[in-house]
Amino acid sequence: MADHKIRVIAIASIKQESREQILPIFKTLVEETRKEEGNISYVLTNDVSDQNTFIFIEEWKSQEDINKHMASAHFVAFQGQIKDHVAAAPQIKFLNQVF
């Protein structure tokens, strides 16, 4: 039943005052990432109970594709742009499907 794609959840806690500035930064990252050959899906969500928590739900063809993504120009640029806006260190969870 399990497929072989790799799923990633990345939880970003953003400073209250940074919310408006961060949205275009997130948007560019999502648009660029979806163009990547190894990406299956890449969705940015917002926690209904905490507007300052953003959660990426990602699906990738392989770990190698994730590594390429994390070394890509747009992801490296994103890391630079976001660092003044985060309220806590992002949590990145690599997940294997069980069922």
Add this chain to the structure above:
Amino acid sequence: MADHKIRVIAIASIKQESREQILPIFKTLVEETRKEEGNISYVLTNDVSDQNTFIFIEEWKSQEDINKHMASAHFVAFQGQIKDHVAAAPQIKFLNQVF
């Protein structure tokens, strides 16, 4: 760009010694939940860096469908079966897509 489905992430931390017992309980929940009319997708994953952390990645047609799910016989039975196996209170995050 955003669709209107509701996404849920549920994080379950399981006691180390419960891992083998919990898998059939999770399997039944996944199988039954996927039969629900309002469910779009329902995937159980395991955190690669922590084998005792299981994360459900869920997509639902509406909040009403989630409410029906949480009142369903199989979900209520699941809550009873899992309570002796959890190492911490489950975290359930309701998410809206941003991009």
